[in-house]
Amino acid sequence: MLTEHPEVEDSKKGARRPSKRRRSPLKIVNQIPKRRRKEIEESDSEKSSSPESWSRRSGLENHKIGRRSTKPGEVKTIPFNLIDSKIGESWPIPITVVNGVRPGPIVTLLGAVHGNELVGPQALTFLQSHQILGSGKSIDVGVMSGTLRIMPIVNLPGYRTRTRYAPDGRDINRFFPGKAGGNTTQRISSKLWNEIISTSDFIIDLHSAASGRTNLPHIRVNLAHSQSSMLARSFGTEVLLDGLGPKGSLRRVSNEFDIGCVTFEGGGANSIDSDAVQIATYGILNVLRSLRMIPGYPSSPRFRLLASGSVWIRSDHGGLLDVLAPVGSVIEAGEVVATVTDPEHARDSVEIKSPNRGLLIGMATHPFVTSGTPIGHLLPLKKGLNTIKSRLDEDDVLMLSGIMDDPIWREEETEDIDLQSSEDITSEGWASVDEPVFEEEDD
Numbered sequence: 001m002l003t004e005h006p007e008v009e010d011s012k013k014g015a016r017r018p019s020k021r022r023r024s025p026l027k028i029v030n031q032i033p034k035r036r037r038k039e040i041e042e043s044d045s046e047k048s049s050s051p052e053s054w055s056r057r058s059g060l061e062n063h064k065i066g067r068r069s070t071k072p073g074e075v076k077t078i079p080f081n082l083i084d085s086k087i088g089e090s091w092p093i094p095i096t097v098v099n100g101v102r103p104g105p106i107v108t109l110l111g112a113v114h115g116n117e118l119v120g121p122q123a124l125t126f127l128q129s130h131q132i133l134g135s136g137k138s139i140d141v142g143v144m145s146g147t148l149r150i151m152p153i154v155n156l157p158g159y160r161t162r163t164r165y166a167p168d169g170r171d172i173n174r175f176f177p178g179k180a181g182g183n184t185t186q187r188i189s190s191k192l193w194n195e196i197i198s199t200s201d202f203i204i205d206l207h208s209a210a211s212g213r214t215n216l217p218h219i220r221v222n223l224a225h226s227q228s229s230m231l232a233r234s235f236g237t238e239v240l241l242d243g244l245g246p247k248g249s250l251r252r253v254s255n256e257f258d259i260g261c262v263t264f265e266g267g268g269a270n271s272i273d274s275d276a277v278q279i280a281t282y283g284i285l286n287v288l289r290s291l292r293m294i295p296g297y298p299s300s301p302r303f304r305l306l307a308s309g310s311v312w313i314r315s316d317h318g319g320l321l322d323v324l325a326p327v328g329s330v331i332e333a334g335e336v337v338a339t340v341t342d343p344e345h346a347r348d349s350v351e352i353k354s355p356n357r358g359l360l361i362g363m364a365t366h367p368f369v370t371s372g373t374p375i376g377h378l379l380p381l382k383k384g385l386n387t388i389k390s391r392l393d394e395d396d397v398l399m400l401s402g403i404m405d406d407p408i409w410r411e412e413e414t415e416d417i418d419l420q421s422s423e424d425i426t427s428e429g430w431a432s433v434d435e436p437v438f439e440e441e442d443d
């Protein structure tokens with residue numbers, strides 16, 4: 001059963017409310033830099049999205065993209081051309097518009113902005129399957145509020161040629177908001193920005209680690225942007241990495257224009273991590289439930305790790321990598337996470353040890369390493385160890401809530417563990433919030 005519009009929501013005592021309405025304030029302790037702490041606390045005290053600010057104000061409204069119109073209660077896949085060119089190559093990508101029958105926000109979901117990152121396209125395909133989209137299913141347009149726009153493959157040429165980049169060799173996710181008269185990537189970004197992004201209330205951009213690495217499914221977000229912070233928390237992943245995102249990235253520029261946007265990261269390029277696909281799909285449903293676009297209550301993880309700093313574990317030697325600790329492992333300082341051997345010096349091998357106790361959120365998958373290659377991405381853990389340890393399997397790997405069968409439903413039970421970088425941590429590899437935090441990472 002669909003609950004009422006948030007503005008006229010049930011105020012009966014004991015009635016369950018969506019998480020964004022009853023979320024507890026972020027617990028910001030003294031470990032993070034003062035300025036960042038203030039920013040996050042200020043944004044957290046701001047009001048959540050109000051119905052007045054939503055794009056879909058009235059109940060029955062056609063949703064237009066270009067000249068194509070989708071009626072209320074209709075699901076339509078329309079072609080959208082990212083290159084306006086009379087002759088030569090065009091760039092038509094499919095957008096599925098799910099136009100609800102009640103007022104609500106416009107939510108845009110993007111996959112494969114980097115053409116070889118396939119978790120997003122797979123999750124957005126799954127989202128449109130008969131298991132999820134249809135009468136009586138999780139996404140039932142006949143009772144839905146607001147509008148959903150699903151774009152499984154933004155970088156279609158990249159997808160078809162199995163590359164991250166646009167045909168001109170540029171990274172689309174560094175060129176927002178684009179430039180109409182600029183280079184090819186700037187034109188694509190501009191078209192996408194003007195016709196899709198700028199008219200969205202919320203954006204979820206699905207990514208995977210760059211080639212040669214894999215990521216633990218997690219959310220990257222600017223926690224000081226209140227709409228984005230709300231999105232990130234309602235998604236339901238354990239790990240939230242706080243940061244602005246790279247210059248020109250969809251997330252960073254959307255936030256600059258005050259549009260709520262988060263990046264999901266899970267799995268690696270050129271492969272499909274089924275856990276990451278599932279977590280992405282269920283995370284999107286969690287968000288839609290939190291926004292009261294679809295019925296039901298979002299599930300929450302047992303805890304959230306709020307982190308703004310991370311450490312790279314690097315190989316000091318070259319050779320072939322043998323990973324001993326998979327992504328998601330909780331490891332101790334000094335623990336061996338991988339070994340490197342060299343066929344040209346077959347009798348030698350070296351161990352790579354972790355500099356800190358922490359959670360491995362990224363790991364190399366390409367066996368060939370040279371001196372300096374980052375092989376592991378570590379979130380140092382100083383707090384909440386007992387909580388985290390209660391969610392480890394027998395191999396000390398974190399059991400993620402999105403793939404478990406026992407999601408919790410009450411936001412109050414979620415423990416926020418603040419791991420934000422502290423000024424007293426001087427270990428090399430720490431990035432402060434003033435610098436690009438995940439500069440070597442995909443975003």
Ligand SMILES: [Zn+2]
Pocket residue numbers: 114117206207208442443
């Ligand atoms: Zn990416």
